Amino acid sequence: MSDTLITVIAIGLAAILMFVFPLMTMSDRTDDVSQLTVETATTEFVDEIRTTGKITPDKYSKFIENIGSTGNTYNVEMEVKVLDENPGKKTTQTTKDTIGENVYYSVYTSQIEEKLYNDETYKLKEGDIVSVSVKNTNQTLAQQLKNFFYTVVGNDTYTIAASHGGIVTATGK
């Protein structure tokens, strides 16, 4: 009787070792590669926006395709801080000590996407600040396997994330 029990436990242990353990290792590696892909794609996307000064629907859909090719679903958030130099002009001929009067007002993902979905380019100018952040929304394989041992719950749990931003150096035309 106890022989069979030990055999069952042994077979169970063997199953875990032979299947689950390598699977966990491999899926961790997959997550690492996905993290790299998303980071590189985000950095390249933002740098291209910064050096050309515009967000085209073409580039945006290529970016979404790139990060989607890792097999996960992502939530992309873009923010553009538009520089408004007019407040700095209204105080006329001031002393040199006043700085920082220029105002930045923010435009977010849904407003930008609205323009992009109409097949128009979103143009920025020099001095604006753009930032993009990407987080994954599904549970990756590694996460699911780890859930056998411990569960991570919560609204904002993500394993793959990347963000990049910077000042725009050219005015789009």
Added chain:
Amino acid sequence: MKIQSLAVMFIILILPISLVLASYTQNRVETLSLQSRYDSKLNDATYDALKAYQINSLNSDTSDLTNSRMRNIKASVNTFFNTMSTNFSTLGYTKETIQNYVPALVFTMYDGYYIYSPYTNYWYDENPTEEERASIPEQNSGTYSNGQKLYGLKPYVYYSCRYTGSNSKGSYDVVITYSLDNYIQIQGTVNGGEVVSKYGYLLSGVKVTDDDKVYYKGIEINSEAPLTETIFIDGEERELQYIKKNGTKYYYDDRNNRVISVLNGKASTQSQDILGEIKNNNNAKNYYKEAYDLQQFIKKYLGDLGTGNIKDDDKNLYYQVSGKIFDFDNSKGIESETSNFNTHRIEVIKHAIEKNLSIAIENFNKYSGVTTDFKMPKLKDTDWDKIMDNISIISFLQGINIGGKVYNGYSIITNNKNEDIVMEDSIYIKTTDDNGNSTFHRVTESSLSNTQIGVYNINLERRSAEDTNGNAKYYFPVYGTLSYDSIVTQNSIGIKSNQTIAEYLSNKQPLAKIYYTALGRERYGLYRPKVEIDNTQ
């Protein structure tokens, strides 16, 4: 028992494999992420360099002159290396170390470019004679020794090309220098030996009638009423009428009834003859007249110039435009992007930059202590578009070790605000509302009304000056609000993506007249060095 020992063996096998795999993947991840981070840092450093150049040149009255420009470029290079050493400071790189990894910095200007790269300082030629050696005094205390490696600006290289040939008017041998827009300089001999030196913009559709009326694309260009601008003279802020001639602004000081120019806040009196030109601003008319004269000259002497006339050994590799270069009769005009002239101009500029730049980067192998083979990367078409657009800086960074690879990258940043060039979108249109407030718009903004005059966008930038107490003050030469619809954000732009500005303006009056007049006036007033040939000998 069997299974436990098998399990233990399995663990002993798999565990090291997975550890090695993990560290290998981590290494690759680290390399690629470092690469994109270095790209970002290079972009930031190049942008800082450009901003430094922009601020220095806008705030200086003498920035057109070559000495001043070279000083600004050296300051800009300094800024570049400062930012680079700050960005890489965690790796312990100082400015001297970074210089070993930057093979060249290219500053493309209006009609040529500078390269900043290392060179060897020689006092005399390779095999000096005794006289040559004696002519240089022994310099134990000299600043730079013979054979010392130095960093500095190489001489200015123009975007030029030499053409030879003969036609019905005789033989010709000219060098044509191109620029970032359609301004050219022609120097050489035509008509079998007559020496010429001609300058001007190439335009189609210009007509000059006998009674001195000038028409461009059917729109009459008149002389303008005096333009006014704010300026600080001797510490006091004044609003004066002015005209810009060859890069200098001449103001009419009505208080003392004299014509002045301003240098560093101090006024100096100029010839009273200029007063007539200030009151009746003919810059726009002269711009089109000069273009008309140049067109007549080219049609007479160089009408059938083609790429076959280029004097260069490799001309078939680089110059591939077929047909006449000066195609004034192109259906969209010689100014359009698809004309033969424009395509050839881009070829000349590309070839001029690539040739010298690849030599400079190859030579860098001799100077750098780093054991990497430095080569010039192939610039993409989108990169060339950026370079042709306006004055820009190209920076290269090669040879830094990042994990498994060696970093090799470049960055191109374009300058939008400078006084060397007036691009088509540098002219803003001023409108005034009922309360007398002025707003400035792009010319392509939809439904513009109450348009008054066109303004060069540099004049809207803030300048600094000193008042009578020596305190620094800021002022705007031309004051107004930037439109929220076309400048702060580009929300309501009427032009379609495949339309040129000329097509957009083809049925919009008086907007087209205001725009073309302002464009001609500003372009004619820019600083352009000219060689005058005296043919009376």
